[in-house]
Amino acid sequence: MHPDLEKRVARLLRELPDEPGHPYGFGEYERRARARRRAARPLAAAPALAAMAALVVIAAVLLRFGAQPPAAHGDNAVVAARTTGGDGTGVPTAPGVHAELMEQWLASLPHEPAVVRVGTRAAVMGLEDRIAQVDDLLSAARVERAPPVHLAALRQERTRLVGTLLEVRYAETLADASR
Amino acid sequence: MAVPDEVLAQACAGVATAREAIYAALAPATWRLIRRVVGQRALAEDIFQDTMMTLYERLPQFRREAPLGAWLRRIAISRCLMYLRSPWRRARLLLEPDEPGAGAADTPSTPGYRGEWIDLERALASLPPTARAVVWMYEVEGYTHQEIAREFGRSVSFSKSQLARAHARLRAWFDPHGSRPSCTLI
Numbered sequence: 001m002h003p004d005l006e007k008r009v010a011r012l013l014r015e016l017p018d019e020p021g022h023p024y025g026f027g028e029y030e031r032r033a034r035a036r037r038r039a040a041r042p043l044a045a046a047p048a049l050a051a052m053a054a055l056v057v058i059a060a061v062l063l064r065f066g067a068q069p070p071a072a073h074g075d076n077a078v079v080a081a082r083t084t085g086g087d088g089t090g091v092p093t094a095p096g097v098h099a100e101l102m103e104q105w106l107a108s109l110p111h112e113p114a115v116v117r118v119g120t121r122a123a124v125m126g127l128e129d130r131i132a133q134v135d136d137l138l139s140a141a142r143v144e145r146a147p148p149v150h151l152a153a154l155r156q157e158r159t160r161l162v163g164t165l166l167e168v169r170y171a172e173t174l175a176d177a178s179r
Numbered sequence: 180m181a182v183p184d185e186v187l188a189q190a191c192a193g194v195a196t197a198r199e200a201i202y203a204a205l206a207p208a209t210w211r212l213i214r215r216v217v218g219q220r221a222l223a224e225d226i227f228q229d230t231m232m233t234l235y236e237r238l239p240q241f242r243r244e245a246p247l248g249a250w251l252r253r254i255a256i257s258r259c260l261m262y263l264r265s266p267w268r269r270a271r272l273l274l275e276p277d278e279p280g281a282g283a284a285d286t287p288s289t290p291g292y293r294g295e296w297i298d299l300e301r302a303l304a305s306l307p308p309t310a311r312a313v314v315w316m317y318e319v320e321g322y323t324h325q326e327i328a329r330e331f332g333r334s335v336s337f338s339k340s341q342l343a344r345a346h347a348r349l350r351a352w353f354d355p356h357g358s359r360p361s362c363t364l365i
Contacts, residue, residue: 009349010318012299018211023224026199029206032228132264136337139307143344 120168127165134158182247191239198235205248206231209255212320216259216312218304226262230255256316260330263308295353302352306345313338314345 024032138154182204189197209230214223233254241250303311309331316322317338322330327338 005350005354006346009299009346009353012295013303013315013318016215016296016299018207023210023220023227026202026206029202029228029231033232036228036232136309139309140340140344143307143310143348 120172123168124165127161127168131158131161131165134161187238187241187247190235201234201247202231205234205251208248209251212252213255213259215303215315215319216256217262218308218311222262226255226258230258233258252320256320256322256330259312263312264331298352299349302349305352306348310341310345310348313341314349317342 134154134157138151138158141151141154182201186197186200190201206227210223210227213226213230214220217223217226230251234251237254241247303314306314313327313331316327316330317324324335324338324342328335331337
C-alpha cells in the first residue's frame with residue numbers, strides 16, 4: 001500500500017476546484033421541466049392501458065376455453081382414460097381404444113397451440129442483473145489489463161445475454177402488437 | 180447554504196419566487212456534485228434536471244431531519260447511481276473504447292489550475308464511471324463502504340474493491356514509476 005500517496009490523492013480530491021457556475025438558470029429549468037412533463041404524459045397512461053389489455057386477454061382465454069362443455073367432457077374422459085386405463089366409466093378398455101381416445105382428443109385441439117402470455121418481468125430482471133455482473137467483470141478486467149482473450153470472452157458472454165434480452169423484449173413487443 | 184423555513188413553506192405551497200430562491204441556493208453545489216460523479220456534461224445536465232424536479236416534487240415530504248442541501252445531495256447521488264446501474268448505460272459499453280473512461284469526462288479548463296489538479300482531473304476522467312462514483316462518494320462526500328454498498332444495491336466488498344482499483348489507478352498517475360500496487364489489498 002502507499003498510504004502517503006493515497007492520503008495526498010484524497011486531499012487533492014477534496015481540494016479540487018469546482019467548475020464555475022451552474023448549467024442554467026431557474027427560467028430554463030422551468031422550461032425544461034414543463035417539456036419533460038409534457039413528454040411523460042402519454043407514458044403515464046401506459047400501465048393502465050397494459051393492465052386493461054391483460055384483462056381483455058385473460059377474458060378472451062377464459063371465454064375460448066371455459067365455454068366448451070362437450071370438449072370438457074371429452075377432456076375428462078381422456079384424463080380418466082390416462083389415469084385409470086379405461087374410458088372414464090371404470091371399465092378397462094383395450095390399449096387400441098385408449099390410444100384412439102387420446103388421438104381423438106389431440107385432434108379436437110386447435111391446430112395452432114394457444115399462446116398464453118406469461119409475465120416476462122422476472123426473466124428481464126434476471127437477464128439485466130446478469131448483464132450488470134458481466135459489466136462489472138469487464139470493467140475490472142479492463143482496469144487490471146487482463147489478457148485480450150479474457151476480455152473477448154466476457155464481451156461474447158455480454159453479447160449473448162443482450163441478445164437473449166433483446167429476444168424477450170422483442171417477443172413482448174410482438175405480443176403487444178398482436179392484441 | 181441554509182434555506183429559511185418560511186422560504187421552504189412558500190416553496191411547498193408552490194410560490195415561484197420561493198422555488199427560485201431554493202434553486203439559486205442549492206443548484207450550483209448540486210450541479211458540481213453530479214458533474215464530478217458522471218463526468219459528461221450533457222448527461223450531467225439531464226441528471227441535474229431530474230434531481231431538481233424530484234426535489235420540488237418531494238419537498239412537502241421533507242421532514243427537516245437534515246439540512247435541505249444534504250437531502251438534495253442524497254437525491255442527486257441516488258439519481259447518478261440510478262443512471263450508472265441502468266441497462267441502457269451498460270449497453271453503451273459495447274460502443275465505447277477499451278480504455279476505461281476514455282473520452283467519458285470532459286475536464287474543466289479553468290485558468291490558474293495547479294498542475295496536480297490537472298493531473299487529478301485526467302486521472303479521474305480515466306476511471307470507469309462506477310469507480311469514479313465510488314471514489315468521489317467515499318473520499319469527498321464522506322460515505323462509508325456500507326452506505327455506498329446500499330446505494331449501489333451491492334455488497335460491501337464491491338465498494339471496497341472499486342475503491343482499491345480507483346486508488347491504484349489514481350496512484351499510477353502520480354507515481355508512474357512506483358511499484359505496481361495490488362488491487363486486492365484493502
